[in-house]
Amino acid sequence: MKELLIRYLPNVFELQDYFLQSIKETAIMVLITGAIGLSLGVITGIILVVTDKGGLYENSTVHSLLGRVINVVRSIPFVILIALMVTFTRFLVGTAIGVKGAIVPMVVGVIPLASRLTEQALLETDPGVLEAGRSMGISRGYLIRHVMIPEALPGLIRAVVTCFISLIGLTAMAGSVGGGGIGSFAIRYGYNRYMEDVTIVCVLFLLILVSIIQSLGNRAADRLTH
Amino acid sequence: MIKLENLEKTYHTDAGDVHALSNVSLTIPKGSVYGIVGASGAGKSTLIRSINLLEKPDAGKVFIDGENITLLSGKSLEQKRQKIGMIFQHFNLLKSKTVYENIAFPLKYRKEKPKEIEKRVDALLKLVDLEDKKGSYPSQLSGGQKQRVAIARALANDPNILLCDEATSALDPQTTASILTLLRNLNEKLGITVVLITHQMSVVKEICDRVAVVEAGQIVEEAQTYELFANPQKEITKRFVDTVFHNDDVERLLEQDDLQKRLSRGEEIWHLVFRGEGANHAYIAELIRKFYLDISVIYGSIEIIQNKPIGNLYVSIGGNDGCLRGALGYLRREGISTEPLLLKETEEAIG
Numbered sequence: 001m002k003e004l005l006i007r008y009l010p011n012v013f014e015l016q017d018y019f020l021q022s023i024k025e026t027a028i029m030v031l032i033t034g035a036i037g038l039s040l041g042v043i044t045g046i047i048l049v050v051t052d053k054g055g056l057y058e059n060s061t062v063h064s065l066l067g068r069v070i071n072v073v074r075s076i077p078f079v080i081l082i083a084l085m086v087t088f089t090r091f092l093v094g095t096a097i098g099v100k101g102a103i104v105p106m107v108v109g110v111i112p113l114a115s116r117l118t119e120q121a122l123l124e125t126d127p128g129v130l131e132a133g134r135s136m137g138i139s140r141g142y143l144i145r146h147v148m149i150p151e152a153l154p155g156l157i158r159a160v161v162t163c164f165i166s167l168i169g170l171t172a173m174a175g176s177v178g179g180g181g182i183g184s185f186a187i188r189y190g191y192n193r194y195m196e197d198v199t200i201v202c203v204l205f206l207l208i209l210v211s212i213i214q215s216l217g218n219r220a221a222d223r224l225t226h
Numbered sequence: 227m228i229k230l231e232n233l234e235k236t237y238h239t240d241a242g243d244v245h246a247l248s249n250v251s252l253t254i255p256k257g258s259v260y261g262i263v264g265a266s267g268a269g270k271s272t273l274i275r276s277i278n279l280l281e282k283p284d285a286g287k288v289f290i291d292g293e294n295i296t297l298l299s300g301k302s303l304e305q306k307r308q309k310i311g312m313i314f315q316h317f318n319l320l321k322s323k324t325v326y327e328n329i330a331f332p333l334k335y336r337k338e339k340p341k342e343i344e345k346r347v348d349a350l351l352k353l354v355d356l357e358d359k360k361g362s363y364p365s366q367l368s369g370g371q372k373q374r375v376a377i378a379r380a381l382a383n384d385p386n387i388l389l390c391d392e393a394t395s396a397l398d399p400q401t402t403a404s405i406l407t408l409l410r411n412l413n414e415k416l417g418i419t420v421v422l423i424t425h426q427m428s429v430v431k432e433i434c435d436r437v438a439v440v441e442a443g444q445i446v447e448e449a450q451t452y453e454l455f456a457n458p459q460k461e462i463t464k465r466f467v468d469t470v471f472h473n474d475d476v477e478r479l480l481e482q483d484d485l486q487k488r489l490s491r492g493e494e495i496w497h498l499v500f501r502g503e504g505a506n507h508a509y510i511a512e513l514i515r516k517f518y519l520d521i522s523v524i525y526g527s528i529e530i531i532q533n534k535p536i537g538n539l540y541v542s543i544g545g546n547d548g549c550l551r552g553a554l555g556y557l558r559r560e561g562i563s564t565e566p567l568l569l570k571e572t573e574e575a576i577g
Binding site for chain 2: 126128129131132134135136137138139142146147150151153224226
């Protein structure tokens, strides 16, 4: 086994400690930004839906303002967003590089995506069900928590999965500007030093990771669909 | 009792203003089954939604048992709504919850004790005859079963009023009949006031005590169901009533038929409507005997509405002119309405 590794993946074997370290960094970045960014994104998505025309808290000013901000942030390429946010990132977490520095722009980068996907998932729910809830004299807050979200849960899970997968993509990009993680590992060794086996192993690793997340998400969503 | 006073509602759309309700006033007696009929877009949906204020009218008042609920908002309006159940055309059940959880939903919101909830839901399941579907999800049920679940859910809070928004429009005729029977039973057993909107006159015929006809956001006619069918006043009401008697179909057939041939034989075609006792009396035999007329029935039907019959007859009448006029006069005196479909050509007309 060891000989095989040394023979076919010499650089990966050599750099295995770095490799494991970068996996850990990627995991930390994805989990932290996932937790913060997705919560904020889902909340924003809910606000988008309830303030929409005919929504529970119809408010066209909030709706269109929020929609516009999201569209602006979404249209900025992520690499540019990192550069654009350097000052803010430094102010917030004290540094603009490394895992810590990458998390801030990643959160900002994932919120628009998460909120749009949440919005789409929630719009799938039949407005008639909410109307039925209101006719029973149930408060709007309760309807959001106990009708809107549970009814859209399969769609929401799929949205969360898509967000996690694109977060993994974002960590790789953050890596290229000094963010650490698998991306930075692949660029630093695989690309800059022509260690092809590093690139291939990184790609395979990401491929497997993405497939696992996707299939777990699909299974959860299917189980919740009645 | 539900009392609507001068309700106004206008929707501002890109295509212009739509007056969904204009000056609508209506009194719905306690414990009755009240029908509101109208074509789609007539404003009946807005009308029923203004009873529980899902649609807030621009002006006017809604009284429920004497209380002006248009003044309520927030929590107090929510509490009022708990006493007004509502069911919908597309059932609006929670897909992610079982039949049991759907019915328990309004009770859980009110933080009832789990034991109480279970007792109440089981009783409701029995009431709508769905005890064996407790653990099923809505997607596993037929349309009629879904509507039964929706009815049970609407009754969970023990409402005094049940609003039905086209509740049978998505169901087949047999299922419609069973849901209507259920609604009628609930009305009789629980004394619950049922308000239903529909575009199907057959539904009105089946269960309503009183009916209002809505056209272009206004109530154009309001009467006891039998009266409305027996004596429709407005053109739109006649058209609705005709759909139950199939008069529209008959008249279309007659137009295509060999009317000209009958005419050449000196016959006339009359549409006679018999009400109440008149539907049982042997008028045709009497006319033939007393007035020496040749009468043949082209089409006839009897509908029972609120336990009283209404008969519709299309007859061709031949014979002496004077006898014919005499016969028609006799019928009118007996309270039978006579309407000519095709008359003999008179001398003047030919001249």
